[in-house]
Structure formats: C-alpha cells, structure tokens
Amino acid sequence: MSELSKNNFKSLGLPRWLVDSLMAMKITQPTQIQKACIPPILKGGDCIGGAKTGSGKTIAFAAPMLTKWSEDPSGMFGVVLTPTRELAMQIAEQFTALGSSMNIRVSIVVGGESIVSQALELQRRPHFIIATPGRLAHHILNSGEDTVSGLKRAKFLVLDEADSLLTKTFANDLNVCVGALPPKNRRQTLLFTATITDQVRALQDAPDQENKPPLYCYEVESVDKVAVPSTLRTEYILVPEHVKEAYLYQLLTCEEYKDSSAIVFVNRTMAAEIMRRTLRALDIRVASLHSQMPQQERTNSLQRFRANAARVLIATDVASRGLDIPVVELVVNYDIPSDPDVYIHRSGRTARAGRRGDAISFITQRDISRIEAIESRINKKMQECTKVHDTAVIRKSLNKVTKAKREALMAMEKENFGERRKIQRKKNNTDQKSLRA
C-alpha cells in the first residue's frame, strides 16, 4: 500500500462504524504507528509496536482488535495487560468510547477494587478485559472456573507498556495470565511501548516452536534518533539541594507557568505527600498520586487533575507511564530518575499528539551522572531554563516556603502519617503480592 493511500483509517481496513467513532473523537488521520501496525494486525500478525510517547499507540492496537471483534461480537475476545490501575482505566475508557455503538462490554480488572464484584462481572463474559497482571492472576488462581474460563477463547493478548510488564516485578503474575490464554499459535500477541528494551526484542528473536510467523517489529521514526517527541522542550535548572522547594514554587508561579497544568515527579511517596501539603499551604491547587494512597483517593486525585480542579499533580512513577492528559503543559522532574527510560515516560506526559510541552529537570550536584545518561539515551542535550534565575526572588520566597513545609511536616506528624503509611503498606502486602498492580 502506498504512503498516500494510507492517509485515512478506512484505507487501512477499518469498518465504517469505527471510522465514525474515531471521527466523533476528532481523530481522522492515522499516525505513523497506526499506519504501520493496523494493516498487519488485521491480517492476523503479531506485532511489537515501538513509537514515542503520545503517538497514538492505544488506537494502533485497539482499532484492529475492535474491527475483528465486530465481525463476530460474541464472548471473550481480547485481554489487555498494563502495569498500573489508572492506565487500565484509561484504556478501558478508550475501548468503551470506540465501541459504544456496538454494545461493547469492557471489564476493568485491577487491584484496590472489590474482588467479588469483579468476579461477577467476569462471569458476565465481557468482550474485552483490561487488567493489571496481579489482579487478573488472582482471579485465575482463586475465582473459580466459571469466572475465567472465557479467557481460553481470547483471540488477542496485548502487553501495553510491554518493557515494564516484562521485568521481574511482573514475571510470576504475567506467567499465570498468559497460561490461562490460548497458546501463541491460536491468539495474536501485540506488544507496545515507547521504550523498546532488549527483553522486548528478545521475544521477536525467540525460536518459534509453535509455527507462528515471527513478531513484526515497528520502531517508528527510528531514523530520528531522538527518543522524545520533537514538540517537547527539554530543560534543566541547577538547584542547590536545600532550596529545591523554593525553586519549585517559583517555577510553578512564574509568568510562563502560573496558569499551566503541571505534573511534578518525585522519587518517593513521602516526598509527594510533603510537597502536596506544602504547595496547598501556598495556595496552589494541587493533588497527588502515589501507590500508598487508597485506590479511591488515587482515582479522585486523578479526576480532579483531569478536570483542572487541581492545576498541579505531585506524583511518583505510578503516573509516569501512559497517562493521557492533553492539557498538561509542563512536567517537572523534581527528583531525577536513575533509569533514563523513566525520564522518557515521565516527560512524555506532556507534548502529546503533536502538542507543545516542556520537561524541566531539577539538577543537584548529585545528579550530574544521571543527567548525562539521560541525554545520551534521548540523544538530545537539555537547555538551561532561565525562567527561575533571580536569586533575590528565590530568597524572598524561601521563608514562606520553608514555613509552609515545616507546617506540613508538623501536621503529618500529628496525624501519624508515617504510621498510617506503614499500615497501608502492610495492608497492601497482605492483600498479597499478587495483587500488587
């Protein structure tokens, strides 16, 4: 098929109803990854789809799956696994929206929600299950044959954020999930990520004992060696460790960003909580998202941020992958991640679908080697951010920021926050490690 004739979804082989659904979402022209993946998936192939953050990978797998399902819309059809609960909910929303005219049934199977109501929902035979591996594995092992028997007839398995799912963290649960599905030669397997790792590639090269053609591997835009979107501006600020909070406050309230929607990434849950309280005391509309929060709070926080009731989201890496919130204009790496791929995913929460966005990294003396590793991974040098440079201004805000932080710490101590966190962590552990996700 020539490049020109791939310029709309119909010519890629999608049916009218789905083209209409996409059009209702104002999606009319396929992106590169969609052009590359949809036709071979429709032909029955497996696929490794690698493309930058925000390039439309979800529709690249959802559209061909929905197309094939609509030809025989009965029973369990596909399973999508993804590393976080919020991402599972987001993908389920996309499937539901795209398939709404076809009475689609989509079930979300994630940790932190009622096991019993999920089991009942699974018994009603959804067409698609969007799950985190831990909770789906739990149902497979504990919920009885009538709950999970439908999995044996699934035609598709998707590993979204495949590189993350193929790490040790998920190995046991993933094995349980894959073991409950038809063998490789009787299903299609689709792997998608913005950061293809050797573990993902290895699946393509693995000897094929089941007589299935090898996985197609699309590394879209591989000619362009820069691993982040071209619309993403990458900058850094050199910050002395003891005034990081004051710099953050200045950045979030400076002329350019005072009304912007921003995600601030920190490396620890405790830091996220301190930061949320500090910024709230400084009159910034703020929410937080981390793994030690009860699920209902996680969902509420994200909803508030999506609806712009909160302008700033303080998050750990539970929010670094996949979340699609188009209004986000700024990502701050308040703490620098040790893995350069994590930087790519975090920064990819902005500059999505061709929009502009900024990723600003706070660099202390200790972070220099991490920054070098990131620059070499993304093949791009960060520019110095000049929006917060006036030391007098920093000095001026330092007092009030320090006071706000001190009050936040005192309130947390009074509420026994550290203790509550321990209890929550213990609860999460006893909910057992297989419910991790």
Ligand SMILES: Nc1ncnc2c1ncn2[C@@H]1O[C@H](COP(=O)(O)OP(=O)(O)OP(=O)(O)O)[C@@H](O)[C@H]1O
């Ligand atoms: N063909 C298209 N035209 C315009 N917008 C699109 C198109 N395809 C997808 N989008 C929109 O682009 C945004 C990003 O898509 P998506 O979340 O699938 O990105 P992704 O590649 O999975 O990113 P990540 O690697 O961060 O998970 C979504 O809001 C989606 O609706």
